[in-house]
Amino acid sequence: MTGHGISRNSYQDARVLITGGMGFIGSNLAIALVRQGARVTVVDSQVPGCGADPANLDPVRDQVQISTHDIGDADAMRPLVPGQEVIFNLAGEISHVNSMTNPLRDLAINCAAQVQFLDLCRAVNPHATILYASSRQVYGRPQYLPADEEHPINPADYNGVHKHAAEQYHFLLRRQFGMRTICLRLGNVYGPRQAIDQDCRGFIDAFLRIALDGKPIVVFGDGRQLRGMTYVDDAVDAFLRLGLAGPEAAPVYNAGHPTPVTLLEIAQTLSEIAGAPPPQLAPFPADRLSIDIGDFYQDTEKIRRDFGWIPRVGLREGLEKTVQFFRSQQKRPPHADPHPVS
């Protein structure tokens, strides 16, 4: 066990807490941490639409402690936080579209709950390393590409505004109280345990759902939009590396695949792998166009330099593993919304 934020070299016997640990990335992270010998506590209130699925933790069901409290419920959370060496703070709403139709809900989940949770962390465990799952979404429509961590903040929807505010809460803990908080701005992450059966999420969820259904993927616009597609194991690897960071870690790191691919390429590759018909192009619906940000991919030189992080899984391999996972789970969507955003 480490005490006052001293770095350790592995997760063997490390006590870690994962908020949002039933979600897509959180559950993959929990599984990886169990395999590395960590003593994992997962907290997830299973807010509808935020990606939580208890089945995501099936592979490690008996090896993690699971709590279903809201992280904003300080009384319920108080026993769970002390003694955790690393807190992977992934709880949150990620839907861009939902945030536009219900910004107060997004504010409550991404800001109010985080304020309360972080205040508790400060009070009962100020020496933990806290990693926050932020998003490329804080940059909005890019002014230059690839976007590095210095890119201006200009979110295109309420979700991005609130994720940025939550980042700032983490910065405040660092600046005001000397806590070790680090924000990861994730790129477009995809892979096993993605919540493809929940509406109003990212385009890749819908692409997967449609391709697994054997239908043609509909790509909005001309399909040439660029994205940095990040396989979930690579995102998990970024969290694992930064969880072992010493005090030299910066407040914020990009973690998205730096080599962009087009939406059409993604759709075509996925259709091939899944045996679905070729993708089709269609005009952008107005509500999606208004929060679309055009091309986007991140500069990840900073996390490579400081922590040696390089994504190892390319698009085809990642999509193959993803399709294989969902086929093996026979986890299929009850119905499909073919029109999500990027």
Add this chain to the structure above:
Amino acid sequence: MTGHGISRNSYQDARVLITGGMGFIGSNLAIALVRQGARVTVVDSQVPGCGADPANLDPVRDQVQISTHDIGDADAMRPLVPGQEVIFNLAGEISHVNSMTNPLRDLAINCAAQVQFLDLCRAVNPHATILYASSRQVYGRPQYLPADEEHPINPADYNGVHKHAAEQYHFLLRRQFGMRTICLRLGNVYGPRQAIDQDCRGFIDAFLRIALDGKPIVVFGDGRQLRGMTYVDDAVDAFLRLGLAGPEAAPVYNAGHPTPVTLLEIAQTLSEIAGAPPPQLAPFPADRLSIDIGDFYQDTEKIRRDFGWIPRVGLREGLEKTVQFFRSQQKRPPHADPHPVS
């Protein structure tokens, strides 16, 4: 009356709404607008500690319509918003210190209420010009001086985080719905109707209160910290100019006096004017030091270039007018907190 956001040349007969219109800047703005012939509605829920004082509107009491609703109360606000040509959106909490001790309160006032209010504006009056009173506080400790509008966002307290989120809400309305929203990042504003009798506000409030009491002002640190002290008439002038802006107006403008003065110079000048003993220096208390941002003043070339705004009132003249106002009001503080922040 103008219809769809067409610019007008004066406020004669213009219908305007001022949120936070009983507060320091809001009330000065209301008085100026009445004098320019506007038909003024003030809304202010008089949240304790946010600077509201019904007496601030005494000079125009019979010439303004006053509502005491919370701007986040959509049902109550719905009748007040339609038909307003300019909405001066000044409602909010501005205390940096209070935001650190009660961030959820700051979040509710500065974010949740604004989300609801702006959603109402979009629904019932999308053609109004909306001016938001933001703050230099969004920049935090400056990376260079003077700070222009491109300076990185790095607030030093919850209040700055939430003011920035509220700015972003205004940007979203502009980007998503083509609304004419403009954010003014005010500098340190001072002058008549400042809430000097409320604790936990800015240093100038405390300086004024102490000097008016005939006591020595205590300046933290070495007194050499720089600030751009903006007399309230100049801040009001910025709002008035931008309220008449056409669609060419940018999303955000600095509006703080670009010529900095030291805290010691402010204290010395004020003591002289008020006939108080000379200021004293004292070490920074820890809770104030942690959110102190060092020197700060703004580059205001953008608002000068686009709208001809130049502050006209220098430090001595402004402080003289301010002291004269409070002496004439015989409005004196019941007690003094000598240790506020900048």
